[in-house]
Amino acid sequence: MSTSSSPDIKLSPKPLFSAEEIAARVEALATQIDRDYQGREIMMVAVLKGSFLFIADLVRAVKTPSIVDFVRLASYGSATQSSGIIEVRKDLEMSIKGKDVLVVEDIVDSGLTLESLRSMLLNRQPASLRICTLIDKQAHRVTSVPVDYIGFSMDDGFIVGYGLDLDERYRNLPDIRVVEGA
Numbered sequence: 698m699s700t701s702s703s704p705d706i707k708l709s710p711k712p713l714f715s716a717e718e719i720a721a722r723v724e725a726l727a728t729q730i731d732r733d734y735q736g737r738e739i740m741m742v743a744v745l746k747g748s749f750l751f752i753a754d755l756v757r758a759v760k761t762p763s764i765v766d767f768v769r770l771a772s773y774g775s776a777t778q779s780s781g782i783i784e785v786r787k788d789l790e791m792s793i794k795g796k797d798v799l800v801v802e803d804i805v806d807s808g809l810t811l812e813s814l815r816s817m818l819l820n821r822q823p824a825s826l827r828i829c830t831l832i833d834k835q836a837h838r839v840t841s842v843p844v845d846y847i848g849f850s851m852d853d854g855f856i857v858g859y860g861l862d863l864d865e866r867y868r869n870l871p872d873i874r875v876v877e878g879a
């Protein structure tokens with residue numbers, strides 16, 4: 698049985714970031730976050746779906762007491778490029794008023810998704826708001842949205858795996874690979 702209905706899509710034979718490298722970066726980020734949030738409770742806001750594996754690993758790596766909520770955003774555009782028009786498909790279930798919010802994202806690319814999420818969350822008056830992303834992709838950044846914690850930086854290229862998809866596929870890869878010719 699074929700595992701993909703898109704036989705023309707090729708992934709890099711070697712991972713861009715291996716499962717071991719990802720695990721080590723998650724531990725390092727957790728150490729940094731624990732240092733910054735001493736004595737507080739973190740409200741992690743994970744952006745679905747791309748960050749589902751990252752939040753699962755990160756929330757288990759931090760020692761600071763944490764609660765988790767999810768938001769689902771959809772950005773209109775092509776499979777590989779965001780349009781900047783963001784729709785909230787699933788809002789948070791908890792109030793963030795007075796909470797120390799840490800947004801957990803998979804990738805910041807243009808920054809448009811994060812910028813609109815950030816202003817939406819700031820309107821709800823959290824005590825603080827910081828942003829953690831697994832991947833910071835700088836080549837197409839069109840906003841100056843501040844990112845406080847970064848797993849990996851990269852320039853260009855479309856990547857999949859460890860939660861990241863191309864048309865919903867490849868989220869279950871344990872490492873991150875480049876889509877060749879994207």
Ligand code: IMP
Pocket residue numbers: 747772779781802803804805806807808809810811834854855856857861862863
């Ligand atoms: P932005 O609004 O352009 O910053 O787009 C950010 C969102 O687009 C991310 O949260 C991802 O869901 C998605 N995205 C951007 N680049 C990639 C990629 O290389 N692989 C998979 N998803 C991506």
Ligand code: MG
Pocket residue numbers: 746747862
């Ligand atoms: Mg996505």
